[in-house]
Amino acid sequence: MPKISVEVPEELLADLDDHVGEDGKFVNRSEAIRASIRKTLDILDEIDQRQGRFDDEH
Numbered sequence: 417m418p419k420i421s422v423e424v425p426e427e428l429l430a431d432l433d434d435h436v437g438e439d440g441k442f443v444n445r446s447e448a449i450r451a452s453i454r455k456t457l458d459i460l461d462e463i464d465q466r467q468g469r470f471d472d473e474h
Contacts, residue, residue, distance in 0.1 A: 424432075432448055435441045442448035464470045 432445060436443070436445055436448055440448075442451065461470065
């Protein structure tokens with residue numbers, strides 16, 4: 417799996433960390449970020465489809 421590096425504001429990282437770990441929804445930061453990316457892409461696909469911009473070859 418490719419690795420990427422991103423800069424994240426401290427307050428956003430702190431909010432993310434609230435959802436990671438034994439008491440959180442995600443095992444680690446990477447899993448939380450992947451889930452967020454998937455959800456965002458799904459939302460963007462829905463918007464594109466509603467606007468008639470959805471590419472069937474996507």
